[in-house]
Amino acid sequence: MTTETGKGGGLTARMRRLAAPRRRGKAARRTGATIRMLAALVLAGGLYVAVAPATQAADAATLSRSAEDGKALFDQNCITCHGRNAQGVDGKGPSLIGVGSASVEFQVTSGRMPAARQEAQIPRKRPFWSGEELQQNADSLGQYIQELGGGPQLPATIDASQGDVANGGALFRVNCASCHAFSAGGGALSSGKYAPGLEEATDRQMYAAMLTGPQNMPVFGDNQLSPQEKLDIIAYVQGMKSDQDPGGWGLGRFGPVTEGLAIFLVGIVALVFATLWIAGKS
Template sequence: MSSAMTSDTPRPAPGAPKQRGRVRRRLNSALRMFAALVFAGGIYAIVAPGGAQGAAPLTPAAEAGKALYDQSCISCHGANAQGVAGRGPSLIGVGSAAVEFQVETGRMPAARQEAQAGRKPPLYTNDQARQLGAFIQELGGGPQLPEGEDYASKGDIARGGELYRINCSSCHAFSGGGGALSSGKYAPTLEPATDRQIYAAMLTGPQNMPVFGDNELSPQDKFDIIAYVQNLKTDADPGGWGLGRFGPVTEGLAIFLVGVVALVFASLWIAGKS
């Protein structure tokens, strides 16, 4: 009787306890992973900037800049300055320095897509350009210009000349007159550039210009270069006609043409006399 009951009792399938243990381990691992994710998310929500409070409100200058941005920039750079493919790049991280340079020099807003955006009469005032810069700065951060308008008085002209000849003269020429580059591009003249515009160009590297960060040219180095460039504009030509200060090429060409013309007239005069 007992043997019959024992034989009729169902026995667990081989490996069933191992399978149930494996399932429990997997469930426990999943629960631990979920708890860890919840804990990490809670910590991030607490310590992340603006995580619980949302985005910080814009300053009055940035609010005014946003109104200008929505009016003239949004179609090319997007609602959140993220850029629009085929129209304009992202402005996140470019900083107020780049915005001020492009807007104050009239390069932006751009009239059309071309090899290089040239300087033209600006659409906005300097104050409006700085409001636009404040909006982009608060939106995504980036390089900023030092306070003030007069940087040249803080620099050393002689040392600035050395730095300029090493870093700038190959494109802008020794006198800051600019020069041609490849593919229809060019280095513009520095004649109309202000202290802040020169500093912003060195700091942000617009278009074909390399970026000279503070690890390459310190703020004092930039002040020195600005002092030299601005001194060039007031420095007289003691030798006479400067020929645009483009260097020995124009000087040699002028001497050659004047000399050839003088020789031709001299030859004709001699021939006529003889």
Template sequence: MRLIAALTIVGGLYAALAPGVSQAEDTPPLSADAVQGKQLYETTCISCHGPNAQGVENRGPSLIGAGSAAVEFQVGTGRMPMARQEAQAQKKPPHYSWEQAAQIGAYIQELGGGPTLPKGQKLRATDEKAISRGGELYRINCSACHGFGLGGGALSSGKYAPSLNDASDREIYAAMLTGPQNMPVFGDAQLTPEEKLAVIGYIQSLKANKDPGGFGMKRFGPVSEGLMIFLVGMVALVFATLWIAGKS
């Protein structure tokens, strides 16, 4: 009887503890970058996104499945952490460097997966044929919100498409991959990695090209530029007429 009782107790303890042991063994350890990222996450992100990145109601969404690309974009551009809830997270001087943002992204990536930025390669096309193709893709997919001259524009409900004039290759690629705010997601099924590089190449080449013929008014477009020239010219003509009339 004592033997049966002892076996029963041991079996019960094993049944209670074995799942936890198995689960612990199945959970892989965090990488070195993810360990650093977890420390940074618990310093500034945990209050809104929760201890396991599953979100906090009325504060911040779950980051499970968001991927490192989304974290790098939001944190690396200073959009996160937010001081308060607004219609749109605004770009500002970042609280963390891009390296630290990548570490936080590595932690979120290992928690729940998601889209990641390519590593070890340039994130822009440089040959003229690819850049020309990137221009076509940009005009079809991006210019309606960001403008033909990269200046951005207003959207509904207090949101806006930001200017791309100071956006880096990494920032643009991450935005296309994750679709922040009102921006659609351009996954590899919508734009292949090569097409993304072509779009970035076109954007950066457009910023490098200077406007011929003088002041370009930030490329607002021929209608607005022509109207401004007309108004300035008419005012100059009126003053010239008055001056001539006064002299005569």
């Protein structure tokens, strides 16, 4: 019994000695894999820390002086709704990447931005700034948004006096009158929305609106309306503002519908009074 036990104990010890290197090899491989993974993570983190600040600094360095001023205005007045770097905030304001300086020109100078609240359509109101400060700040904000994400830009000069009023009238009736009415007085759309009147719109605002298509308005790119055709439409609209209705009462310039209604009502009233007068005489 003693001999067999001794032999069995010797075999067991030999098996332990043979298994020990395998366990040590497996543990070494696991340790090596863990060390390599940690080294890779440290290396990736180090590269990110080294490269990311340099990229941000390079981006910041590319901004012009006007765009830097615009960024300061943006961070002070717009970041709450449009988010850091104009990426937008869900439920508050859309992203401004790609809208261009033309959109900023329209929204800021017409007082639509900053908006008081979210609604079906943001109405025109008194601008946040006034006088020369309004245009300077709009230009700076527009330059910042332009350099940040690109988009449509206004031409350097917009001279409506170079427009063809007759051609502008034809283009307006085809492209604009269905929403803004023939008199450019505006009109109702669906879901509480509307096409605003153009009585207070400036040349730059109208040009910017055609380029950017704010809210329900379609975008009229240069392939749809050339720069000259845009000037023609602006000249026509501005010409209507100076028209003094030499033919008489303009009736809101809504066209033949209101004119026919007015004639009908006036005619019926006149006929009723004439009938009563004749009946009284007889």
